[in-house]
Amino acid sequence: MNNAIYLLNVAVSLSFGVALLLAWQRDNSQAFLRMVGLAFLLHAGLPPAYAALNAPDRWLQTAGLATLVALALLSAGLLAVGVGHLAERPFTPRQRRIGAVALLGLGLVLLPVGLPLALVVPAGLNVLVGAAAAAWLWGRGGAERLAGLLLVLLALNALQVFAFGDVVAERQSLVAALIRLCMGLTLLHAAGRRSAEASRVARERFMRLTEHSHQGVAVVRGEQLLYANPALLRIYGLNSLEDVRTLWRDATMPEAERAIGRARHRKLLSGELQRDDWSGERFRFDGTPIRLRFSAWRVDWDGDAAEQVVVSDETAQHDATAAMLHQATHDELTSLPNRSALLARLRDMCAAGEGFALLLLDVDRFKLFNEAHGHSVGDDVLRALAASLAAALRGRAETMRLGEDEFALLAPAQDSEHMAHQVAQAVRELLAQPVALPGHDFFLDVSMGVALHPAHGRDPEALLRAANAAMHEAKHAPGTSLQFAEERFERGSGATLLAEQALRAGLKNEEFSLVYQPKVEIRSALRPPVLVGFEALVRWDPPSGGRISPLQFIPAAERTGMIRELGKLILDLACAQIVAWRGRFGHGVPVAVNVSPLQLLDTGFVDEVLRTLHRHGVPPGLLSLEITESVAVTHMEQARGRIAQLREHGIEVALDDFGTGFSSLNMLRSLPLRTVKIDRTLIEPLPARDATAVVKAICDLAATLELDVIAEGVETAAQSEAVRAAGCHVMQGYLYARPLSPAEAGRWLDRANPEAQAALRPPR
Structure with a gap:
């Protein structure tokens, strides 16, 4: 071959x-x-x-x-x-x-x-x-x-x-x-x-799939957009590819991201990167910002490598999320950042170790705006104040609204104390001018409390407590006032809160009891005192030990409204003790119970007293109620009606703390009282001449109005003689007895029967 x-x-x-x-x-x-x-x-x-x-x-x-x-x-x-x-x-x-x-x-x-x-x-x-x-x-x-x-x-x-x-x-x-x-x-x-x-069929299939897709699909090579489906054109605000007459990335991407986008494109085309997913802000061709999510990979397009991108428009979801976040972190009335935003900023700034001043502002007597002009005007005042604060402090402090009439100012500065004074001065200058509303010009005062980081606290909660305590202290000063945080302010606020919390537990656990201070009648210095009644005084003995003074827990009970529940307990204990004494000794004397203003003004108070007497079987004559002079003056009409109802049922009412500043002849004449009790502050200076004259005037006035008189706080024999000489014969005080336990008071009551009355002598 x-x-x-x-x-x-x-x-x-x-x-x-x-x-x-x-x-x-x-x-x-x-x-x-x-x-x-x-x-x-x-x-x-x-x-x-x-x-x-x-x-x-x-x-x-x-x-x-x-x-x-x-x-x-x-x-x-x-x-x-x-x-x-x-x-x-x-x-x-x-x-x-x-x-x-x-x-x-x-x-x-x-x-x-x-x-x-x-x-x-x-x-x-x-x-x-x-x-x-x-x-x-x-x-x-x-x-x-x-x-x-x-x-x-x-x-x-x-x-x-x-x-x-x-x-x-x-x-x-x-x-x-x-x-x-x-x-x-x-x-x-x-x-x-x-x-x-096969390529033609695949292209046609690709076109059929993408033309009806809700997601945008693009094919990009370099800076050229080779293909875009209708969804992508719609997302970017285009009618056709003919509208793209500029570099694609320059037209749609923020400048800071363009270099990253080009580097990603090169890696995808070279095969160094198989696929990538990302999201970010982009722009429509009219400049409108949009939020998109992308997925991209390499494809062959007309024989050469290209990048295929699938685009999801998340603008609506992003805007909805942003709106919800704004709502969660901003005040609805003023659009200022709210308490949640303040806590987030405080956490960030504390973590960064920055120096800053936190000022809490509370509008003084703001309740008057709502009462005098209505809540809509009050809201207008708050909106105007918020806008004025934000404008005046822009660049120096962030303005936030914490709720109601309380605002917060957050001022970053290394010399935070100096910055706090500057911000406070700016607030004073702002409030020197009225807040102008249509038809109204309102002058406002605010109380400002300042806490400095890190001097007054290293975490948000500590700073807020310190600033809040300082702000409440500032309210004691007139006008627009400023107070820097001090440990004693916060400690006092903490003690108040702890007392209120403990009081609730004490009522629930029945930790309260009564002691009884005798009321005695002195007709002459030669005759022994005669027991005519007791005043029931409440005491608190918590399980942890140590008796708590009424001066501590009574104000807390009045602030929180728990005085109603405490008053019910006192009345119930006193009635139970009256029944116990009667059962043991066969007789009794009237027991006086103090009544708070909240109790007296309650429309169901009289019925509650009558139900308690009936439940224990106590004759109305053995219970008397003592009300303070201040409630009688402030709520004259309601007090007159309640006292009249009580007297109709045989319950006597005494006016306590008489002479502390609200006394008037008209009040004594108008109220259906039985007794007035002269306050201990008028007894203490006796037997001074001027003090004796005041006590005698009260006794003469009471005699004219056919009222009994009791002197409180009698501690010396000289005071007792001066009171008796002024015309008052019923007294109570340490001279005769300190508040007694029920057993000790029972011994007084035992000796107070007609046969033993002569044996009763004042203690030495």
């Missing part, structure tokens, strides 16, 4: 075999390229194997025959599988296994029979494969039809040697090389056309 033709045949088979395999590597979906490419590579081994048949060595002849049969059968099998893929009629795995076994068996049968039958059968098999390929591919037209015909010609060409002998071997080899050349080109063309068709 001509060596040139031999080499041409081998070269064509090798080159197109490799070309077909490379094409398959580029597009793995076209499996026929791999099968036919492998068959071509096997065909490259047929000429050397055929040459071995003519070698003088018998072993080379046998090896050549075995190689020739194996290559021919395996090539025929690969071509059959490849044609199946090309015709889109692929063999199943089971069919391929059966075919492989059949080819192996056929090879084992053909080897012993020798030439020429061992060569004729594979050639005939190739003719069958070519005929099947032509039949399957004929209807597909184009390159596929031509490939089928070339396979038939290639198989028929192989039969020339068997028909005409070796004289046609060179011609057969040359024709085979040409046919393989044509078939290789045809298959590459078919593969290219199929790839293009």
Whole structure:
């Protein structure tokens, strides 16, 4: 055989075999390229194997025959599988296994029979494969039809040697090389056309999916927007891609993020980054800010790498979240930051170790605005004040509203005390001018409490406590006042709160009891005092030990409204004690119980007293009630009605603390009282001449109005004689007895029966 033709045949088979395999590597979906490419590579081994048949060595002849049969059968099998893929009629795995076994068996049968039958059968098999390929591919037209015909010609060409002998071997080899050349080109063309068709179908499918997507889809290369679906155009406010006449990133991204965006794009196109997800602020082409979320990866677009981006518009959700956050951190009335925002800022500033001043402002007597002009005007005042504070302090302090009429000013500065004075001065200058509203000009005063970080606290809670305590202390000063935090202010506030909390627990656990101070009648210095009654006084003995003075817990009870519950308890205990004394001694004396203003002004108070008396079986004459002078003056009409009701049921009422500053003749004349009690502050200076004159005047006035008089706080014999000389004969005080336990008071009561009255003497 001509060596040139031999080499041409081998070269064509090798080159197109490799070309077909490379094409398959580029597009793995076209499996026929791999099968036919492998068959071509096997065909490259047929000429050397055929040459071995003519070698003088018998072993080379046998090896050549075995190689020739194996290559021919395996090539025929690969071509059959490849044609199946090309015709889109692929063999199943089971069919391929059966075919492989059949080819192996056929090879084992053909080897012993020798030439020429061992060569004729594979050639005939190739003719069958070519005929099947032509039949399957004929209807597909184009390159596929031509490939089928070339396979038939290639198989028929192989039969020339068997028909005409070796004289046609060179011609057969040359024709085979040409046919393989044509078939290789045809298959590459078919593969290219199929790839293009697949790309077109994929593009159309991509378009159909993205055109109706609610998410924006874009394809970007460099600074050019290659594709944008309708959703993306809508998101960015575009009508079409023709509207994009500038660099895409420059038009839509904040300047600070453009370099990051370009670097991400380069990494995606180079394959350094497979995928990325991010979100951020962007701009529509009209400049409107929007909030978007992105996902991006690399795609092939028109044969080159590009970045595909999927865009979700989260502007509505972001705005809704921002609105909710603003609502949670800002005051609805003034739009200023609220208490939550203040706490967050304090936490940040404390953590950073910054120096700053916290000023709490409370509008003095703001309740008057609501009472005099209505809540709408009060709200207008607060809005105007908030706006004025924010404008006047801009750049020096943050203005916040904590609720009602309370504001906070947060002023960062290393010299925080100096800054606090500057801010306070600015507030004073602002409030020197009226708050102007339509139809009104209001002058305001505020009380300001200041806490400095870190001097007065290192955490938000401590600073707020310190500033709040200082602000309440500032309220004691007139006008717009300023008070810096001191430990004693906070300690006092803490003690008050603890007392109020403990008082609630004390009432629940019944930790209160009564002591009784005797009231005695002194007709002359020579006669012993006569017991005429007791005053019930409440005491608090908590389980922790140590009796608590009424001066501490009574104000707390009045502030919190618990005085009503405490008053009920005192009345109940006093009635129970009266019943116990009567049962033991067979008689009793009136017991006086103090009544708070909140009790007396309660519309159900009289009924409550009557129910308590009835429940214990106490005669009304053994109970008297004492009211303070201040409540009688402040609530004259209500007090007159309640006292009249009580007296109708036989319950006497005394006016306590008489002479402390509100006394008037009209009050004593108007109220249906039985007794007045002269306050201890008028008894203490006795027997001074001027003090004696005041006490005598009260006694003369009471006698004229037919009122009994009792002197409180009598502690010395001189005071007692001066009181008696002024016309008052009933007294109580340490001179006669301190407040007594129920058992001690019972001994007084035991000696107070008519037979034992003469034995009673004042204690020494």
